[in-house]
Amino acid sequence: MLIKTRDDGFVHPQSSEITPQNIYRDRRQLMRLMAGGVAGAALAAWAVRDARAQMPAQGAKLAGRKSSVSGASTMERITDFKDASSYNNFYEFGTDKSDPARNAHTLKTTPWTVGIEGLVKKPGNYALEDLLKLSPMEERVYRLRCVEGWSMVIPWVGYSVAELIKKVEPLGSAKYVEFITLADSKTMPYVGSRVLNWPYVEGLRMDEAMHPLTLLAFGMYGEVLPKQNGAPLRLVVPWKYGFKSGKSLVKIRFTDKQPATAWNVAAPQEYGFYSNVNPLVDHPRWSQANERRIGEDGLFAKKRKTLMFNGYEAQVGQLYAGMDLKKYY
Ligand SMILES: Nc1nc2c(c(=O)[nH]1)N[C@H]1C(S)=C(S)[C@@H](COP(=O)(O)O)O[C@H]1N2
Ligand SMILES: [Mo]
DSSP states (O other): OOOHHHETEEEEEEEOOOHHHHHHHHHHHHHHHOOSOOOHHHHHHHHHHHHHTTTSSSOOOOOEEEHHHHTTTOOOOOOHHHHHTTSOGGGOOOOSSHHHHHHGGGOOSSOEEEEEEBBBSOOEEEEEHHHHSSSSEEEEEEEEEETTEEEEEEEEEEEEEHHHHHHOBTTTTEEEEEEEEEOTTOOOOTTTSSOSSSSOOOEHHHHHHSSTEEEEEEETTTOOGGGGGTOOOOEEEBBBBBGGSSSSSSEEEEESOOOOOHHHHHHHHTOOOSOOTHHHOBBBTBBHHHHHHHOOOSTTOOEEEEGGGGTTTHGGGGGGGGGTTTTOO
């Protein structure tokens, strides 16, 4: 049964009536109801996926066209979906790698809006449905390198955050972008714990945010994002340590001052603002020269050498020309 829930005609199936059979019937029905094209399909998929949230079945499809951005896809072996969706850092849901997959089902991803604030001509609350339609979806296979010394290769679906930034027109005085994520203690059991200051905040310099590789992701592996991976939308900054890629974004704020980021506030000697992947700059408590690729951790798996800027130096090296990367870590 399709229920009309919003004035703008956004529809979703009622979850109590969902069975594996009628999902596909409803999905086809939604596809017909929605405007054609990629955005329409994405929106329909979105609605179905939310209704299926409690089900063990795979999520709804969210396909993207192949990206034309230089360096946007590595040919390295893609990490299994199972690993990418069960070995996570999402401290709002617990600090063990297995906690987010177990706990994130409580996250409510509809309705969802992203507030655009600060030094910008078009501030306001942007509905997820509108963000999904803002630009064509692309698939990009990025390496993700966690500061803890492991990595994955994940096919994300989304578009450059630059597309959104251009639409909202930041003022000339905006030098940084602050990315603020959801902190809802009712649905996120560790919000309120003392591990970090909540909300989890990250930030980029304006030119980093505008770089075409910086992705606003809505999906992975051709499906909408699993909750533990940061549904309904997150950042992915492939040349920086994974913690720069905030999950479940609710606000994007344009500022003239470098944002106070969650990890930098928690441990400034260990985590800087830039956090570019750099095998030559060790973490104070461990080396960053090598990494373990998740899914390769058998007896004979060798550690891989960590690459400068996580392998994206050709694309982003120029952003840091002349900077002392030992000082600005
Ligand atoms: N809101 C929020 N975003 C977050 C985190 C977090 O704890 N909370 N962890 C970060 C870290 S440390 C990493 S490595 C990546 C992991 O993303 P993945 O689970 O999709 O691989 O998410 C980042 N984004
Ligand atoms: Mo991480």
